[in-house]
Amino acid sequence: MSVAPAVDRPSRAEPARSAPPRRRGGGRGGYLVFLIPGALLLLAVVIVPFAMNVGISFTRWSGVGDPVWIGFENYAKLFADSAFWASFRHNVGLIVAMAILPTTAGLIVAAALFDFVGKRFGPRAASVLRACVYLPQVLPIAVAGIVWSWILAPQGGALNAFLDAVGLGALAQDWLGNPDIALYSVMGVLAWIQLGYPVVIFMAGMQRVDPALLEAAELDGASWWGRFWHVTVPGIRPEVFVVLLTCSIAALKVFGPIYVLTRGGPAGATNVPSYFSFQNFFERTRVGYGAAIATVLTVLILLLTAFFLRVQNRREDG
């Protein structure tokens, strides 16, 4: 910090206009008051329930009466539970469907809307199409899930009827009832739901990319693909990270679509940790075990978040 020359310093009689007004109480602690509402909510809605959940995970409890302390028994049982590991394997598929696929497809769709539709047909056309792609995000999952279960129904479902109509009846399947393909069907529905989110974020990010860079690249003879890959994508890297992080967390937490579409079936083929936890909490009245699943899931999400943020910070620092 440079020191101002003496002549510029204000005299005692004439306080500088730029001098900050004195605050009662002094110090930065005064601002803490403004953090109280948020801190209280965080404490009451997140931290205290999570701490209670961790506590419950060390007990055997049916949800009523007195919990019985059993230490790490729930965790030992959990790590030996094949259904628990299967639910995490399914979650990997859902991360592909909810994070990787929509991010990849979202980049392409956003670029097409921004560079091609927006420039050729005007920004309004791009906005309308963007809204159409975003619509599944706005639909209540209960509605979307029921509509999709009709579409995918084995008898009288729209998808099988369409395949029949175009002469591909041999490809008709029991999309949600066959354990070999149910997870892929759910992944398809989730990718459809999720696509709009990265498209909107990436299109907003693309407006930040300096047109001069793209122009210079074009003058240097770079193809559209070259400009997109070497200028646009690096330009919206923060958005890509945010989308990947939030979508991965959403995939790990996914519950609604599974509840509406398959209830974890057929025969556990689409079960995921959040639904598995729910089943133990409310249907099997094994609250301690359900709490252990929820704790493991939370820790995993925190680790994933820390990893993403670290990678992002490194890239920014580098």
Added chain:
Amino acid sequence: MSTRVFAALVVALLTVSGCGGSSGDSDPKTLKLWHYEGPDSAMGKAWDAAIAKFEEKHPGVKVAFEEKGFEQIQKTAPMVLNSNEAPDILEYNKGNATTGLLSKQGLLADLSEQVASRGWDKLMAPNLKTTSQYDDRGVMGSGKWFGIPNYAEYVTVYYNKDMFAARGIAVPKTLAEFTAAMDAFVAAGVTPLAVGGGEYPAQQVLYQLALSKADRAWVDRYQRYTGDVDFHDAAWTYGATTFADWVAKKYISPESSGVKAEDMGLSFIQGKFPIMVSGSWWQGRMTAGIKDFQWGSFLWPGNKLNAGSSGNQWVVPAGSKNKDLAYDFIDITLSPEIQDVLRAAGGIPISTGGTPSTDPAAKALNDDFDTLAGNDGLAYYPDWPAPGYYDVMVSATQKLITGTASPSQVLDELAKPYAENRANIGG
């Protein structure tokens, strides 16, 4: 942080955490009632009539009825009954995993005294009482009364009379005739059984098959923990292998594994299947929904034992401040007048006698129930023994439908959670 800020934080935290005064104060002029029967169902109609009758008999007392969802009550009852927000009376599911669990935790009022003084136990057939009484472990069949049913239900065979007549098939009287009828449909390219593998219906078919080789002691061992259960015994083995065989013979479509109960019912109502094995609770839907063909029901052929029980029951939370009003309300729902409303609307009343229904389909349903109850034939439902066993059963039958597990593997899958639950309750 200053003291003032800290104090504000503590006060606010206590407020947010809900450590303030309770809002669940009871009002002696109001009976707070929860149930989850649809307004068009037989029970819904009967209980509307009971509410009107109650208010007429108790001038100045208002019934504050809150319609809840089955799932809503199922999932939250233990927590709600533990709070100040509990109603004075509510409808709740019967069985070890539900009423049994709540009774064991001391959340329900003991109704034994009322049962004796008001004679409620005289109104119902002996094995309808099983689901009302629970011992200290929360196991049904003996001990104190914690729930009072006022209707009954059982699994029956709904059939499309027109489709049967078109192929000259008579109502089967034995399991062999039943399978012969299904063979005739398969030969004509028709899948005979509408099945919902995604929910409860498929497991009821499996249970009916197992019951065909079972006796009352077998049911008691399985449902009431009166002895060890061998999931590879003759009855379970027959049930699982025959179910798989029925899939192989195309009586059951392999595409039914993900079908919900509602879609199964609709497919039968739309005339897509000739037969549907499911609960008597479908009767009202059939009556209202089937316009294009003749239909009827018959008892699962050849079984002495059949899935069925008392219906869901009234329970009174231990914390209810208006217990006497709640008991009066239960009394009214059991009165001949209200039971007749239930019967006329297509339900199965719990008390014998009363005015027979003029609708032949409803009369047949009630007559079949009387046959079952008279023969001590009600064997409850397959998912009752353990909390969460419903999902286990759904998953197991889905594996039989899709062929992803052998009958023996499926039976192993049923055995494990059952044994765990037995160990937990010390049964």
